[in-house]
Amino acid sequence: MKKLSAMFAPRFAIWPTLPPDVHSRSETEWRPFPLNQENCRIFSRARQAICSACKALGLGAGDTILVPAYHHGSEVEALLQAGLNIKYYEIDSALEPDEDTLLPLLDDQVKALYLIHYLGFPQDGSWWRKWCDDRNLLLIEDAAQAFLSTRDERPVGSYGHMTVFCLYKTYGIPDGGAVVSIKPPAPPRLQPVVGYWRILKRHLNWVATKRGEVGLLHALVKPTLAWWKRTNDKPHAEFDMGDPDTPPTVMTIKLLPRLLSKDTAQKRRENYRYLLEHLGEMVPSQFARLPSGACPFAFPLEVQDARLFLERLHRKGVLGLLFWINPHPSLPVDDFPRSRFLRERVLALPVHQELTEQDMRRIVRAVHECRAPLPTEFVAAG
Ligand SMILES: Cc1ncc(COP(=O)(O)O)c(C=O)c1O
Structure with missing residues (x-):
């Protein structure tokens, strides 16, 4: 029964979601740095x-x-x-x-x-x-x-x-x-793609924060996705460059001016502070005080085993990020113990501006539940 309700839980990804009304919004005038720079x-x-x-x-x-x-x-x-x-x-x-x-x-x-x-x-x-x-x-x-x-x-x-x-x-x-x-490169030369698929994913992520059914859909296609990932496993694929001459998608250029807002940084700071208030004892000391001008990308948690903790959080609908478990293969990992420690122990939670107070409460609850000792059947299944 518990498993079933977890399947229907809303899902909170680290990436900012895309609200459906964005297509009818008008463009803002505000262009923050570096978008206001000619170079x-x-x-x-x-x-x-x-x-x-x-x-x-x-x-x-x-x-x-x-x-x-x-x-x-x-x-x-x-x-x-x-x-x-x-x-x-x-x-x-x-x-x-x-x-x-x-x-x-x-x-x-x-x-x-x-x-x-x-x-x-x-x-x-x-x-x-x-x-x-x-x-x-x-x-x-x-x-x-x-x-x-x-x-x-x-x-x-x-x-x-x-x-x-x-x-x-x-x-x-x-x-x-x-x-x-100071010496900008030429603009990328390839033809831009529209970006429909990625827009759809960002919209779906928005719906998933409100409607658990989307999470259920994900749970159903997950075995297929996992199989596809296993058969196409490319170590370090996340570092692939692609063509350096690739421009942004048409949708990025169209939608960014409708999304830019002076409130974004403030909203992210509020969400970060909320997590600090409720999970402060789990934050690496370097991130325990939010500087006034910071626009935080995510909220870091230090745990014993970041990968394991993240898996547990996933089951509760919180899709955090390992920060950053795999270094570039050219790094002699053992020569840099502090960096290795951070890679193994730190994961990041969402704080993006589309999250509501209720969402933040749910994220905190999920973290608290994941910290609690696991029942034996969970350990065996996990
Ligand atoms: C610190 C840092 N620099 C550069 C990049 C590269 O960004 P992109 O994935 O857009 O190429 C990333 C990506 O996550 C990053 O975290």
Whole structure:
């Protein structure tokens, strides 16, 4: 009986959903950074923007870039495909680069520092820009998770020689990787696709937060999806570049101006604070205080085994994200224990702006239930 009700539970994904009324909304005038910059280009994915923008900056074969060991992996693949060599650095306990760790890595080949704004929490861009300028290095900011974040009233990403953003992580559009750069690349040249399928998925995710039947549908097709995944298993497929010349879908360009809102960051902060209030003891210390200008992408939880905890949450309709369990294959994992710890222990919960107070209560309840000791039959089945 319990299992049946779980099947009909609403489902909350980490990705922002797409409300059905978006098609009848009018466009807003507001264009936040970097969309208001003349030197901004939009690609389908941020990885494609990174690769093209590095080349446009003159970075390539023979050049080295310092990259944090705690990374998604697709950005590393993009840098490698642009021809760069990578030297990894470990982040400190505040998830910031540590000058003492960076200095011994510098040599004549090192041309740039890669700085990631984790989960939308702003790094000190101003300080790192000066640090780079003093050493004749380029600062590349990765704001993939930090679109709409600010620090000291200034947009995150505005200090970098080049900065990249994922627009679809903040709004329920099919894709969109924006880059702003002192030497922007040419706009992507391929013909855009419309993006109907991905629009449908985002709409379905919206319905799934209201109607459990969609969750049931998912549960029914799940065995087929799992089989398909197993037979088409490509390790590290999540880092695939695709064609670097891929533009955003037609739907992304059409719908983004109808979704952009000055309230988005505030709503995400409210949801984040709600989770902090109710799950604060499970948050990694670096994310326990929300900076005033942050536009959080997600809410991190530290658990003993992130993969297992996430599976349990899935069964309760909360589709979190492992953050980030698989590093790029070029990373010597054992040399970077802090990054490895975070990969194994941290998962992320949704805080996007379409979630209601009732949704947030349900997410908290699901986490509490997953923390409770499991009945023996569950352990055996799991
Ligand atoms: C920190 C970071 N940088 C870059 C990317 C690449 O973004 P995209 O998937 O749009 O290529 C991601 C993707 O998740 C990311 O998390």
